[in-house]
Amino acid sequence: MARAFLVPASLRYLDQVARSGSIQKAAKELNIAASAIDRQILLLEQELDVELFERLPRGMRLTAAGDALVTLARRWRGDERRVAAEIKQLQGMDQGHIRLVAMDSHANGFLPRFVERLAAEQPRISLEVEIASPDDAVTALLAGSADIAAIFNLTPRRDVHVHWSADLPFGCVVAPNHPLAKAETVSLQEVVAHPIALQSRALMIRRYLDARYGWLFADPQKALVTNSLQLVKQLARGGRYVAFTSELDAASELAAGQLRFLPVRDKSVEPQSVSIAIDAKKPLSRIGGIIMNLLTSEIQSSLQSARKADASRVSNMRDEGMSAS
Template sequence: MCMLRKCATRDSAVMSLNLLPRSLAYVDAVAKNGSIQAASRVLGISASAIDRQILLLEEAAHMRLFDRHSNGMTLTKAGEMLVVLARRWRNDGNALWSEMQQMQGVDLGQVRIAIMDSQVNGMIPDFVGRVAAEFPLVQLDLEVMSPGDAVQALDQGIVDIALAFNAKPHRNIRALWSERLPLGCVVAPNHDLANEESVTLQQITEFPVVLQSQALSIRQYLEADHEWLIHEGRQPVATNSLQLVKRLIAQGRHVALTSELDVSAEIFEKRLVFIPIADETAAAQSISLLVSAVRELPTVSQLIMDILSACARETLSRVRQV
């Protein structure tokens, strides 16, 4: 799981409804922190109390929830099932609390959103600012994930909303909005290709190419349909850091293949240039706003989702006018 980035915009004195049984909370904490001792420090509960609750659960289930090692603990299959239950239970409690506050006319709650790394320097700061202005008592939990992890988190109830690139269809996930993102070549303003109206994939091989992580769908797409490009490119560089990708492009030597949304902030500031790919074989990517098809969002989450959708649409419209 990627690192959590939180943007808390509600008063710290506002309480949430905690309906999660203590034993499940302890199992989840140990799973997150890797050991009883680490969970004890985070929760402020004695290690012996946590251990006792886990042992009671294991005794009742007649199976181990954790494999115990000299350097920590890892979940068994049964333990993984309990953790999924614990997180869904906690999420349902948060949703119930939000709905109860809505009944009192208070726009309060916690909204958990999966986002992509490239959006952090793009539309997300504007989105957070709008939410803070319109719903000051709402807490946003923004977690950077890969598209596959975002879909899985939605399915498991770990997040409420996802804004994901190239999300694969899933029977329990519904796309409320989706937009095609043509593949493009990104270069510095002083690059030899910068003034071209479009470029071919063959032209790109004449320059050093910087590739994104294999965990990302854009890299998987390139390897599946255009593997020759990776091998024929001059001095290719691969990295899991999008910031490094952008820095290398900005230096003027490297080029990258991605969508305009990946570099929207840099395009607005005229630090990078996006050039469409002319090849008909260069299939478009997509961006989608996703929710669970089996769970209804609380009212406040739907309102936050509308703001996120508007930010995404406006950013895409602006970047295409540059």
């Protein structure tokens, strides 16, 4: 049976042209004649008495009015998908589509296992995953382009409802052969005595460090800066560098014994956090609830595995130290 659309064709075409950058590309994506898309956009502009796109030699660029209308169109399309999912649920089927926004570090952590588990347990639920910064994740939720977000260090706000949250001790990771690896905790002074693999200011943890502990980076020769968390972890695994990150960011490497997590014991440091959140103004569908519960379970499992493996290594190192003495 053909799918019934509740959102007008003109708004769907407008959205696709905005995504594709041109009418010709949008026509190919939608498998619709370019003239039909062009006609619908022209009619919209006539009805609203405003230009929605700037016509450029190499494509189309949204005007301010066009951007506002595309935001509305995407919100309506999100509502359309939610209504369709609710109708399926009324028919007794756990079927629908969920858009999840998550952090870059999640892509190499719990997300692959979550996706596999969802496919096995809920094959009728389709998933769309976008990787974004914490700020952009909140924007996506409130703009209606995401249904659920997994966000680091989410600031409390009335328009975002937190389904689940967990504190993550502030700390750093080192290789098992690093000079600090046998410690149970470290101070910032101890860390700064070693080369640091540092995340760029695009990431929340770096902004936190800059705001509170800018003195850590007074010697630029001691820090390598990158916007790649994967490179940061690889450098730490090499044995030379210390990297500030969370247990969840490095959960896979901790569970595999490739890195050790060392909480920073300075009294002034604050824990980081990970949260699963939705737009507070929108009701949570049954499908959304299934996704959030699975996501929560997978994050908790990832943290438990990392902490159990790390605690076991600490115990082994203690035993080895007692034997040597």
